[in-house]
Amino acid sequence: NAGVTQTPKFQVLKTGQSMTLQCAQDMNHNSMYWYRQDPGMGLRLIYYSASEGTTDKGEVPNGYNVSRLNKREFSLRLESAAPSQTSVYFCASGPGGPYEQYFGPGTRLTVT
Amino acid sequence: DQQVKQNSPSLSVQEGRISILNCDYTNSMFDYFLWYKKYPAEGPTFLISISSIKDKNEDGRFTVFLNKSAKHLSLHIVPSQPGDSAVYFCAATPRAAGNKLTFGGGTRVLVKP
Numbered sequence: 001n002a003g004v005t006q007t008p009k010f011q012v013l014k015t016g017q018s019m020t021l022q023c024a025q026d027m028n029h030n031s032m033y034w035y036r037q038d039p040g041m042g043l044r045l046i047y048y049s050a051s052e053g054t055t056d057k058g059e060v061p062n063g064y065n066v067s068r069l070n071k072r073e074f075s076l077r078l079e080s081a082a083p084s085q086t087s088v089y090f091c092a093s094g095p096g097g098p099y100e101q102y103f104g105p106g107t108r109l110t111v112t
Numbered sequence: 113d114q115q116v117k118q119n120s121p122s123l124s125v126q127e128g129r130i131s132i133l134n135c136d137y138t139n140s141m142f143d144y145f146l147w148y149k150k151y152p153a154e155g156p157t158f159l160i161s162i163s164s165i166k167d168k169n170e171d172g173r174f175t176v177f178l179n180k181s182a183k184h185l186s187l188h189i190v191p192s193q194p195g196d197s198a199v200y201f202c203a204a205t206p207r208a209a210g211n212k213l214t215f216g217g218g219t220r221v222l223v224k225p
């Protein structure tokens with residue numbers, strides 16, 4: 001039981017390049033989330049998927065797109081990376097509703 | 113406009129003593145609150161939660177207190193242990209919002225042996 005897995009762990013991009021961050025969970029959770037963590041800012045919600053087939057914007061969605069590929073997988077795409085997107089990205093899953101979320105180990109992204 | 117604030121960026125405490133972490137919120141719609149713990153290079157892990165219908169919830173060494181009128185919650189860790197050294201985040205959500213969590217900026221706790 002791996003929980004929430006994320007790939008890659010580290011990535012360096014040049015401004016304007018694109019990439020997709022992958023996330024998978026094996027806990028049969030309905031809901032999945034993408035957050036970014038910046039120093040002193042806590043975690044901010046980028047996008048979430050309350051259930052398979054649905055996605056919604058969070059607090060900071062600009063510059064990102066997401067795909068809920070199936071119940072297990074939720075990917076985050078940066079179409080044209082900018083230095084402001086340098087951050088640590090966390091994927092999380094949960095049963096939905098007022099319950100705790102389970103986080104992956106994170107992807108550290110640097111955009112130069 | 114930060115709706116969840118942790119005003120102390122860091123806290124240092126002696127092993128065996130109490131750690132008290134504070135969190136304030138501004139959104140009256142928040143009715144469920146959680147605390148997460150985060151070690152370096154790892155994802156946050158859930159610690160304890162509290163619903164707005166309660167004012168206290170306890171789990172082993174961890175107790176969360178909620179003061180709704182003051183829009184304030186706190187996490188008490190007793191006794192503090194060196195393994196508790198981590199960054200602690202409080203988070204809040206309106207239960208009707210499908211568990212969209214709003215996080216505070218975190219408090220770094222150092223427990224000295």
